[in-house]
Amino acid sequence: xxxGLDVGTSFVVxxxxxxxxxxxxxxxxxxxxxxxxxxxxxxxxxxKGLAGRVVVKDADGSFILLGQDAIEKAVxxxxxxxxxxxxxxxSPKEKDAKRIxxxxxxxxxxxxxxxxxxxxxxxxxxxxxxxxxxxxVGYHEDTVKAILSEVGYSPKAINEAEALCYxxxxxxxxxxxxxxxxxxxxNCCVMLNGEPTVMFSTVKSGDWIDRMAxxxxxxxxxxxxxxxxxxxxxxxxxxxxxxxxxxxAYYERLIDYTAKQLAAALTNHxxxxxxxxxxxxxxxxxxxxxxxxxxLFAKKLAEADFPLAIKEVxxxxxxxHAVARGCLIAAKIL
Amino acid sequence: MSSIYYAYLTALFLLMxxxxxxxxxxxxxxxxxxxxxxxxxxxxxxxxxxxxxxxxVAAEDKPKPANKVEINDSKFVAPVRTDSLTxxxxxxxxxxxxxxxxxxxxxxxxxQLKGK
Numbered sequence: 001x002x003x004g005l006d007v008g009t010s011f012v013v014x015x016x017x018x019x020x021x022x023x024x025x026x027x028x029x030x031x032x033x034x035x036x037x038x039x040x041x042x043x044x045x046x047x048k049g050l051a052g053r054v055v056v057k058d059a060d061g062s063f064i065l066l067g068q069d070a071i072e073k074a075v076x077x078x079x080x081x082x083x084x085x086x087x088x089x090x091s092p093k094e095k096d097a098k099r100i101x102x103x104x105x106x107x108x109x110x111x112x113x114x115x116x117x118x119x120x121x122x123x124x125x126x127x128x129x130x131x132x133x134x135x136x137v138g139y140h141e142d143t144v145k146a147i148l149s150e151v152g153y154s155p156k157a158i159n160e161a162e163a164l165c166y167x168x169x170x171x172x173x174x175x176x177x178x179x180x181x182x183x184x185x186x187n188c189c190v191m192l193n194g195e196p197t198v199m200f201s202t203v204k205s206g207d208w209i210d211r212m213a214x215x216x217x218x219x220x221x222x223x224x225x226x227x228x229x230x231x232x233x234x235x236x237x238x239x240x241x242x243x244x245x246x247x248x249a250y251y252e253r254l255i256d257y258t259a260k261q262l263a264a265a266l267t268n269h270x271x272x273x274x275x276x277x278x279x280x281x282x283x284x285x286x287x288x289x290x291x292x293x294x295x296l297f298a299k300k301l302a303e304a305d306f307p308l309a310i311k312e313v314x315x316x317x318x319x320x321h322a323v324a325r326g327c328l329i330a331a332k333i334l
Numbered sequence: 335m336s337s338i339y340y341a342y343l344t345a346l347f348l349l350m351x352x353x354x355x356x357x358x359x360x361x362x363x364x365x366x367x368x369x370x371x372x373x374x375x376x377x378x379x380x381x382x383x384x385x386x387x388x389x390x391v392a393a394e395d396k397p398k399p400a401n402k403v404e405i406n407d408s409k410f411v412a413p414v415r416t417d418s419l420t421x422x423x424x425x426x427x428x429x430x431x432x433x434x435x436x437x438x439x440x441x442x443x444x445x446q447l448k449g450k
Contacts (some may be wrong), residue, residue, distance in 0.1 A: 012428075024432045025433070026431075028428040056420060099416055139408065139409040170439065334442055
């Protein structure tokens with residue numbers, strides 16, 4: 001047995017073989033919200049009110065809501081849920097980040113079915129648009145490895161976009177460009193015949209849209225995120241709902257920025273192979289699910305003088321699970 | 335009388351010749367540098383002091399040549415304890431999705447490409 005694990009800023013997704021021999025996914029929202037009762041009576045009332053939700057009790061008596069329940073509770077209270085991850089790596093800003101991430105990862109992946117079971121998880125690439133001491137992929141990788149080793153796995157890390165290439169380019173001889181549009185960052189991998197040649201990331205993605213739209217509309221990030229995920233809008237088009245209107249506008253700016261960053265990063269890149277044929281580009285990730293996203297991205301790439309010939313820009317068949325699927329494929333080979 | 339006079343003159347002449355030779359030998363370095371001024375780059379004549387005396391000390395001050403021994407200065411990962419977190423109820427974590435996706439063909443194709 002082997003497993004694939006997408007450790008994302010917004011979602012943790014586990015991919016494994018089902019009993020029927022097909023792929024089974026388990027996904028969990030990477031978020032938490034802490035409620036600290038002030039009196040024993042309040043603690044009992046809160047505990048009762050949280051029945052049926054995913055909640056853990058901490059040693060100091062506080063309740064920690066996890067996953068989608070954390071976001072919903074935060075929205076109820078007009079606040080924002082916290083994240084154990086920030087821009088693709090374990091958050092250096094949250095004191096409880098490692099503990100919460102460890103709890104979520106252990107719960108989602110479960111105990112290894114046999115000692116030393118292989119599990120491949122994804123890590124982000126170094127960003128091209130930010131130099132930040134807090135961004136330490138090595139530390140993040142070691143932390144996740146330590147957590148997964150504790151529950152009996154033999155963990156191995158691969159790049160997030162590399163995993164997406166493994167998932168999406170079977171019919172293209174594993175040659176193409178994959179872009180994983182997560183919450184915290186956009187990861188890019190250029191692959192030639194199954195070998196990653198260029199990998200990098202940019203640090204603006206879905207969370208940046210939420211933040212900017214929240215500032216523009218004076219709403220908490222969680223409210224904007226909820227509207228973005230459940231409301232109807234088309235990227236780059238006006239919307240009667242002011243939050244969705246802002247989200248739509250910032251989406252267009254993000255796509256434009258990322259297309260320009262990609263073109264700049266790949267132009268005259270030393271490690272870039274000389275491709276004989278035009279390349280397919282596959283996009284996935286929660287941020288890419290907005291209506292009109294793929295069409296606008298293809299248009300912006302053309303406008304940005306992208307240095308490689310493009311065959312097509314296509315959406316992954318299952319954008320939320322594609323990276324975990326790629327990790328599972330890698331786990332069966334590496 | 336004349337022989338003493340000639341001996342005196344010869345001694346004086348030899349003294350003058352010796353003085354002139356001594357002067358020229360003493361100034362050879364200056365003459366040499368003056369000639370080189372027209373043929374060398376300025377960086378070659380910044381310091382004319384003999385360096386041998388200082389060389390040993392300077393060599394000790396220099397960092398030692400780089401070798402392949404490096405210290406592991408990556409951040410230490412302390413054990414992450416989750417014992418203090420206890421489930422408040424039995425609600426399952428995570429949403430499970432079953433698919434009819436079979437990845438065996440993808441695995442075989444990739445394994446073939448990677449030579450495994």
